Amino acid sequence: MAEHDNFSAKLMDDMPKDLLDFVKSKVTSFIKWDLIRFFHENPDTVDTAENIARYAGRSLNAVEPELEELEMSGIMQRRIIGEQVVFSLTDDPVIRRRIADFVRACEDRQFRVKAVYHIIRGMQ
Numbered sequence: 001m002a003e004h005d006n007f008s009a010k011l012m013d014d015m016p017k018d019l020l021d022f023v024k025s026k027v028t029s030f031i032k033w034d035l036i037r038f039f040h041e042n043p044d045t046v047d048t049a050e051n052i053a054r055y056a057g058r059s060l061n062a063v064e065p066e067l068e069e070l071e072m073s074g075i076m077q078r079r080i081i082g083e084q085v086v087f088s089l090t091d092d093p094v095i096r097r098r099i100a101d102f103v104r105a106c107e108d109r110q111f112r113v114k115a116v117y118h119i120i121r122g123m124q
Contacts, residue, residue: 015114019105022098023118026073030119031058031066036075039089040103043096046079046088075099 015023027033034056039045045052053063067087070076074095076087090096105111 015111015118016105018098019102019111020118022102023115024122026070026075027102027115028069028119028122029066031056031062032070033115033119034058035063035066035070036099037103037106039076040099043089046081046086048084048086052087 027036035052038052038056047055049064049067050060052067053060056063067076068078071078071087074092075090077090079086079088089099106115
């Protein structure tokens with residue numbers, strides 16, 4: 001059994017280090033994955049957590065803490081416009097490039113399987 005676990009871990013760790021670090025430190029839930037993809041596809045979006053939750057097809061209670069964590073990790077920015085708190089994708093070109101690399105890598109099924117593995121492992 002231990003050999004199988006080592007094989008699985010080796011197989012799953014066979015991912016470019018920069019993307020592995022990104023998944024382990026930023027894409028720590030499936031909601032964050034959805035939000036990162038949404039903002040990559042809609043980079044000019046500036047909206048409330050409530051509207052973002054609606055776009056993502058998820059509840060506000062599920063999305064709001066994930067947006068806050070993405071803000072703390074540098075993926076999102078929070079601003080106050082009028083009396084509303086709004087979120088947008090970071091302007092940081094390095095982070096935007098890393099997001100683009102992640103989204104592009106997700107087109108590969110094997111990469112997605114590895115990313116799912118790391119997210120689940122990180123949630124345990």
